[in-house]
Amino acid sequence: MKGQEKVQEKMDIRSSQSRRAFIGRGAGAALGLCAGSVLSRAQSAAPSLVIAHYKSSPQAPDGIAEEARRLTREAVAALGGMGRFVSRGDVVWIKPNIGWNRRPEQAATTNPDVVATLVELCYQAGAKKVIVSDNSCNPAPASFARSGIQQAAAKAGADSFIMDERKFRQVALKGKVLQRWEVYADVLGVNKLINVPIVKHHGLCKATLGMKNLMGAVGGERSRLHQDLGNTVADLAAFFRPALVVLDGIRVLTANGPVGGNLADVARRDTVAAGVDQVAVDAFGATLLGLKPQEIGYIVEAHNRRLGTLDFESLKPRRIEI
Amino acid sequence: MIAAILRWLKAFFRPPRQERLDLSRRALLLAAVSGAGAASVARIGATEGRHNFSPALIRPPGAVAEDEFLARCVRCGECMRVCPTNALQPARGEGGWTALWTPVLNMKTGYCEYECNLCSQVCPTHAIESLTLEQKQKVRIGTAFFDRNRCLPYASARTCIVCEEHCPTPKKAIWFEEVSVLRPDGQRITVKQPRVDLELCTGCGICENKCPIADERGVRVTSVGESRHPKNQILLSLGSDGLMGY
Amino acid sequence: MARPRTPAVVWIRRASQTGFFLLFLYLFLQTVYKPVNQTGKGVKLFFQLDPLTALSSGVSARSLASGLLLGGITLLVTVLMGRWFCGWVCPFGALHNAITAWRSGRVKEKIASGGYSRWQTSKYYLLALMLAGCLFGLNLFGLLDPFSFFYRSLATVVFPAFNDLVTAAFTWVYQADPGVGRLKAAAVTEPVYEVLRRNVLSASQQRFLGTLLIALLFAAVVLLNLYRARFWCRYVCPLGALLGVAGKNPALRLKRNDQACNDCGLCVADCQGGANPAGAGSWKPSECFYCWNCRAACPRQALSFGFGAGREAELVAVQGAKEKAR
Numbered sequence: 001m002k003g004q005e006k007v008q009e010k011m012d013i014r015s016s017q018s019r020r021a022f023i024g025r026g027a028g029a030a031l032g033l034c035a036g037s038v039l040s041r042a043q044s045a046a047p048s049l050v051i052a053h054y055k056s057s058p059q060a061p062d063g064i065a066e067e068a069r070r071l072t073r074e075a076v077a078a079l080g081g082m083g084r085f086v087s088r089g090d091v092v093w094i095k096p097n098i099g100w101n102r103r104p105e106q107a108a109t110t111n112p113d114v115v116a117t118l119v120e121l122c123y124q125a126g127a128k129k130v131i132v133s134d135n136s137c138n139p140a141p142a143s144f145a146r147s148g149i150q151q152a153a154a155k156a157g158a159d160s161f162i163m164d165e166r167k168f169r170q171v172a173l174k175g176k177v178l179q180r181w182e183v184y185a186d187v188l189g190v191n192k193l194i195n196v197p198i199v200k201h202h203g204l205c206k207a208t209l210g211m212k213n214l215m216g217a218v219g220g221e222r223s224r225l226h227q228d229l230g231n232t233v234a235d236l237a238a239f240f241r242p243a244l245v246v247l248d249g250i251r252v253l254t255a256n257g258p259v260g261g262n263l264a265d266v267a268r269r270d271t272v273a274a275g276v277d278q279v280a281v282d283a284f285g286a287t288l289l290g291l292k293p294q295e296i297g298y299i300v301e302a303h304n305r306r307l308g309t310l311d312f313e314s315l316k317p318r319r320i321e322i
Numbered sequence: 323m324i325a326a327i328l329r330w331l332k333a334f335f336r337p338p339r340q341e342r343l344d345l346s347r348r349a350l351l352l353a354a355v356s357g358a359g360a361a362s363v364a365r366i367g368a369t370e371g372r373h374n375f376s377p378a379l380i381r382p383p384g385a386v387a388e389d390e391f392l393a394r395c396v397r398c399g400e401c402m403r404v405c406p407t408n409a410l411q412p413a414r415g416e417g418g419w420t421a422l423w424t425p426v427l428n429m430k431t432g433y434c435e436y437e438c439n440l441c442s443q444v445c446p447t448h449a450i451e452s453l454t455l456e457q458k459q460k461v462r463i464g465t466a467f468f469d470r471n472r473c474l475p476y477a478s479a480r481t482c483i484v485c486e487e488h489c490p491t492p493k494k495a496i497w498f499e500e501v502s503v504l505r506p507d508g509q510r511i512t513v514k515q516p517r518v519d520l521e522l523c524t525g526c527g528i529c530e531n532k533c534p535i536a537d538e539r540g541v542r543v544t545s546v547g548e549s550r551h552p553k554n555q556i557l558l559s560l561g562s563d564g565l566m567g568y
Numbered sequence: 569m570a571r572p573r574t575p576a577v578v579w580i581r582r583a584s585q586t587g588f589f590l591l592f593l594y595l596f597l598q599t600v601y602k603p604v605n606q607t608g609k610g611v612k613l614f615f616q617l618d619p620l621t622a623l624s625s626g627v628s629a630r631s632l633a634s635g636l637l638l639g640g641i642t643l644l645v646t647v648l649m650g651r652w653f654c655g656w657v658c659p660f661g662a663l664h665n666a667i668t669a670w671r672s673g674r675v676k677e678k679i680a681s682g683g684y685s686r687w688q689t690s691k692y693y694l695l696a697l698m699l700a701g702c703l704f705g706l707n708l709f710g711l712l713d714p715f716s717f718f719y720r721s722l723a724t725v726v727f728p729a730f731n732d733l734v735t736a737a738f739t740w741v742y743q744a745d746p747g748v749g750r751l752k753a754a755a756v757t758e759p760v761y762e763v764l765r766r767n768v769l770s771a772s773q774q775r776f777l778g779t780l781l782i783a784l785l786f787a788a789v790v791l792l793n794l795y796r797a798r799f800w801c802r803y804v805c806p807l808g809a810l811l812g813v814a815g816k817n818p819a820l821r822l823k824r825n826d827q828a829c830n831d832c833g834l835c836v837a838d839c840q841g842g843a844n845p846a847g848a849g850s851w852k853p854s855e856c857f858y859c860w861n862c863r864a865a866c867p868r869q870a871l872s873f874g875f876g877a878g879r880e881a882e883l884v885a886v887q888g889a890k891e892k893a894r
Contacts, residue, residue, distance in 0.1 A: 101437045137488065137532075139406040139435060141771050145603030146437065164765070165772060166739045203486045203498070204514065223484040223534040227474065261436070262492035334817040340850050341816065344689050353693040357700030364706045389705065393629035396621055397710030399720035400611065402776065403727075406601045412724060414778045420706060423720060423782075431775060437605065444599060444607060446615035447625040448633040455605065 046080035049275035049317035051284060054250075057268045068113035068250055070322055071272035075246065076121055078318050079274050085243045088126030090191040094118050094158065095242075097198050097213055098134035098149050100259055101142040107251040107266040108259055109143070110198045112152035114248050114272065118194060119156035130158040134216040135184065168219035175235025176305075177228055182220035187240075193217075195242040195278065199249045199269070199285045201257035205229050206296055207289050208258045209282040210245045211237040230297035237278055237302050245281040247273040249288045273317075279308025280315055364420045375554040377544035378416040380427040380525065383434060383461040384442040384450040387550050388417070394449035397423040401441035401450060407432030409527065410441065425450075427463065429527035429543050434463060436490035436526060464525030465547035465556065466495075466518050473533075473540035475513040479503040483514050485529035485541050495522035496529065520547070520557055578864045581655065585662040592659035596722055597768060614659070614715045619643045620807045624709035628702040646811045650818030654801055654808055655840065655857030660714040661801050665840060665859075667793040678837035681796055684844040684852055688802050695809035712806050721786035724776040731770050738764075802842050802855070812854035819875050820858070822851045828870035835862035835871060845871060 052075040054067045076082055086092055096110035104112055115132060122130045132153035136143040140162040144150035153160040168182040187193065197213035204226060205212065212229075214236040215222055225232040249271035253260045260266070269288045275281040279302045283293035293299045293310040303310040382401060385391050402410040402425055409432030412423040425441070427434060439458040442450045453461070466485075470476040475483070475498075486496040498514035505511055518541075525543050533539040546554050591613075598608025612635060615621050619639030626632045642653055654661050698709050710716045738761040746753050792799035801808050822845055835845040838861035844850040845862035863871045 101435060138437075139601065139771070141601050141603070142406060142435065142438065142605065146605070150603075162771065166735070166742060203494070204481065204483050221534060221536070223482075223532050226482050226484050226487070226534075227480050229481070256492065256494050258487060259490050260492075261490060265492075330817060330819075337816060338849070340844075341853055343692060343813070343816065343854055344686060345692055349689075349693055350696050353696040354700040357697035357702075357706075358704050360697075360708075361701040361704030361706035365704065390629055390631075393702075393705055393707045394625045394631070395707070395710060396615070396624065396713055396716045397720060398615060398713075398716040399723040400599055400615075403596070403719075403723040403774075404599050404601070404607055404611075406771070408772070408774045411777045412720070412782070420708070422711065428777065431777075438601075440601060440605070440607060444611055446612040446621060446633065446635065447629075448631075449625075 046084065047078065047316065047318040048277055049273065049280050049284070049312055049315045050075045050078040051271060051273045051317050051319045052078070052322060053319070054270040054322050057270050064111075064250065065113045067270065068111045068248075068272075069117045071250065071270075072114045072117040072246065072274075073121070074320055074322055075272045075274040076118075076244075078320055079244075079276075082118075082121040082125040085194070085276075086122050086125040086127050086192055089128045090122075090126070091129045091189070092122045092127045092131070092192045092194060093187055093190040093217075094122070094130060094132045094153075094194045094196055095134060095187075095213065095217055096132065096149055096196040096248075097216065098140075098143050098147050099137045099216060101136075101138035101146050102260065103146055104148050105251065105263065105266065106260050107198060107200065107253040108257075108261075109147035109149065110196050111248045111250050112148035114246065114250070115149050115196060116152040116156040118196060118246060119153055119158040122194075123157060130156075131186065131190065132158045132160040133163060133184075133186075135163050135219055136216075163219075173235055173239045175231070175238060177231040178225075178235040181218055183218050183239075187217045192243040193240055195240075195245045197245070197247060197285075198252070199247065199288050200253035200260070201255050201265075201289060203257070205233075205298060207286050207291055209285040209296075209299075210242075210247060210278050211282055211298055211302060214240050214242075230301045233298035234301040234305055234307065237298075237307055238305065241307075242278060243276070245275055245278045247271075247275075247281050247285050249273060249285060252288055254289060275312075275315075275317070277308040277312075277315060279303055279310055280312035280317075283310040283312045284317070364418075367418060375545055375551065376416055377546070378426065379413075379421075380429075380464045380527075380543060380545050381548070381550065382410060382425055382427065382441045382450050383458045383463050383524075383549075384439070384445075384453045385463075385550055386449065386451060391449050392417075392420055392424065394447040395424045396447055396449075398446060399423075400444040400446065401425045404440045404444050405432060406438060406440065407435055407531075409433055409531075427527060427543075429530035430539070433527035433531040434525075436524075436528075459524070460549075462524045462547050462549045462560075464527070464543045464545045465520060465523050466525065466527070466529050466541050466543045468516060468518065468541045469539070472535050472538065473516065474535075475501075475503070475515045477540075479505045479511060479513060481513050482534065482540075483516050484532050484534060486514075486516050488528045488532045490526060490528060491522050491524060493522060495519045495524070516541070521559065523547070574864050575860065577860045581859055584656040585659075585665060588657050589659040589662040592718075596719065596727070601771070614719075617642050617657075618713065618715050618807060620709055620713050620810055621715075623810070624698070624702055624707050624713070627699065628705050628707040643811075643814050646815040646818075648818065649820050650815040650853055650856055650858055651808070651811045651841070652858050653811055654805075655859045658714060658801075658807075660718040661798065661857070663718070663790065664793050664798045664800050667790055668797045668840070671794045675834070675837050678797075679833040682836045682839050682842065683846075684842045684850075684855060685796075685802075688842055688855060690803050691805055691809040692812070694804065695806045695813075698806055709806060712804065714800070714805050714807050717786075717789070721782055725779050725783045725786060728770075728774045728776065728779075731773060734764065734769060735773065797842070798840050798857075801840070801857070816854050818853050820873055821853065821875070822856065822862070823872050823874050824849075824851075825870045825872075828868045829866075830868065830870075832867070834865045834867065838862065838865045 052071045096115045100108040102108035119130050150160045167185040169185045171183040195210050197210040200208050202208040211233045249269045251266050252269050254267045255265040286293045299310050409427045410425040411428045413421045413426045416426050442453045474480040489496045496516050498516045501515050502510050527543045529541045530539045595611050599611040616635045616638040619642050622636035622639040741757045840859045841855040841857040843852045843856035
């Protein structure tokens with residue numbers, strides 16, 4: 001399934017379990033169908049995968065922030081602009097990795113400037129509301145603050161809140177191994193989900209990328225998911241189907257992931273990839289760690305289930321140098 | 323002026339009858355002796371934490387040695403309140419009766435967050451000494467041990483290593499060996515069996531806290547290896563040279 | 569006898585108690601994670617003002633954290649002015665005061681039970697016992713120090729329960745989703761809940777072990793005020809005992825106009841500390857909280873507080889009473 005002609009829309013599950021739409025929107029949330037104009041825009045020669053690389057590797061925080069902003073903006077622009085994914089009046093969930101109580105330079109969490117830029121682009125495309133949140137593994141107030149994401153997102157105008165324990169709902173995922181799981185209610189009620197992972201080494205599955213990042217949209221006893229990571233991650237990917245995946249490969253964690261801590265384990269790749277095929281994006285991300293996509297269990301499983309393709313080169317990705 | 327002060331002092335130490343505290347000398351003596359007696363009983367007890375190290379007596383990072391700790395801690399509860407993971411609990415039996423309501427870590431209710439030193443910031447008597455974050459990260463409060471009868475890759479041929487995933491030390495204190503194990507259906511699979519690196523483990527407990535075997539965890543932290551007690555150690559390399567870690 | 573108008577000083581005292589009580593609660597609420605890796609300012613203030621914290625850890629551990637020297641100021645003020653701390657500052661005392669004031673009872677019963685009782689010496693013996701223990705390394709002051717007791721009870725029992733109840737109430741509205749047509753109750757309650765979550769409630773529900781005992785003790789101590797006014801302060805509090813010893817001979821003294829007094833006993837009914845304001849020269853400064861209730865209650869304005877001289881007059885009055893008795 002290539003999906004380059006269609007906008008990947010976020011499936012809005014209107015089952016009885018998810019009647020609680022996000023407060024403030026009430027029943028007004030659309031089912032996320034793309035507008036006709038968006039379709040026609042997409043049918044021009046816009047690629048389904050963009051790999052943006054920064055020619056230099058600035059060390060100063062300001063330099064890195066500028067790099068992050070430019071890479072993100074150019075990558076999304078090359079993909080056809082945020083308007084391809086976000087319609088006027090949409091409620092968008094930007095789901096970065098805010099899992100860990102770490103600083104941005106430790107590369108355990110998504111670059112905050114990448115997140116902030118995406119927030120701005122969504123609002124420019126006419127989004128009514130942009131949410132930035134994650135189900136952190138370390139204490140959420142600390143993780144949101146130390147990663148710099150809460151502040152950056154709020155400054156860009158997003159609603160960056162810590163998840164409310166009350167709002168997890170049992171939802172029928174109807175996956176291969178996950179029949180039902182607790183999903184955060186507010187995620188169910190949005191129009192579009194934009195997945196913004198960071199590339200990291202992982203002891204069990206070798207790399208944690210976009211599809212594994214979706215674990216932050218669910219609750220429950222997530223530790224049990226590791227008993228069959230190949231299938232559970234693919235089940236999550238099949239359920240959520242983000243509209244857009246923006247991969248933070250500016251700093252990557254090459255060892256002792258996904259928590260890291262040692263700056264010596266952080267390597268600069270100065271790359272941001274954006275795409276609609278979450279399997280392809282993950283496959284590319286694996287290469288940033290020197291891995292082959294075929295080495296990663298959930299990428300192979302997702303490919304086999306036709307959620308995307310791990311042969312990202314076959315999508316003829318647009319490569320840009322900045 | 324001096325006369326007034328002297329008069330005041332006289333009235334302080336020899337007040338008129340109705341202003342006296344009405345304390346009987348005998349009762350005071352009895353009270354004092356009881357207090358001293360109670361202290362003696364406490365001292366000679368082989369109570370955990372003082373002489374026999376209790377595995378459950380895991381103190382917050384920065385806590386001083388146990389005798390000193392019990393003398394300083396006023397059981398105020400500030401550390402328990404501020405602990406962001408709800409790990410600090412009021413002790414009941416862990417340290418003997420003299421440690422009632424002092425803070426101990428319970429790795430099921432929480433764990434010691436690596437990038438946090440809030441307990442040492444709020445302790446009013448410095449029973450938990452004030453540490454910088456860098457100092458705290460070098461302190462060991464205990465050591466994790468795998469229960470191979472429960473841990474999934476050992477006991478039931480399943481993959482897991484959530485413990486290793488969460489381990490916060492810059493070089494992970496949990497490493498694994500890839501082992502080929504037999505499944506009930508007769509197939510062989512390769513699983514990663516986790517082990518603790520005793521030299522790196524700080525005893526933070528996130529491994530125990532996140533372990534999916536909810537009732538009795540597959541990896542559990544005990545107090546041995548804690549920096550504050552040179553005698554409560556395992557390794558020769560981290561031996562009894564008073565290494566407090568900071 | 570008409571009750572006289574409450575003097576301003578009583579209102580100021582109540583304001584002071586309320587203020588310190590609210591400050592205690594505020595600092596309690598500030599003892600949480602704040603970005604990045606810090607807490608609110610001054611969260612240790614009350615423990616630093618508490619001379620017992622310094623004394624107990626200083627004696628048993630032979631060490632003193634520098635912030636605890638503020639307790640010396642408390643002691644110094646007490647030596648000069650008496651147990652103002654108990655009457656105007658101590659938030660635990662304010663709680664006991666509030667419960668005491670809430671109890672109903674006939675004036676006669678209050679007069680009978682409000683006066684000085686020899687049982688009030690129990691706190692001094694308790695203090696002596698604990699100090700002796702401290703000398704030999706056993707510090708159990710934390711069990712009975714008023715701030716430790718109060719904070720510990722709040723932290724492990726009262727606040728988590730409050731957090732749980734409030735969350736449960738809002739959760740019920742959220743899930744049951746009552747409303748009329750398109751007007752949903754949750755549209756009002758959820759924003760309120762958000763405000764509470766950000767400012768008062770815990771980021772996640774805290775749960776503690778062994779809370780039943782702590783809860784029962786707290787409830788018992790609070791309820792004992794219905795039996796005797798400010799029970800804890802009079803009979804138990806080791807800090808009160810320490811301040812009582814330090815404040816044995818204060819500069820500010822209770823004066824009684826013997827001519828005006830008709831021994832009605834109304835001053836005793838409202839006395840918080842059990843200091844015996846009635847009777848010639850019966851006032852016990854070590855038990856007086858300077859609450860000014862006696863002065864407020866006296867219909868004949870026979871009582872007042874003043875500095876210095878008055879001691880001689882009282883002594884004369886006592887001598888006179890003794891001679892009369894002979």
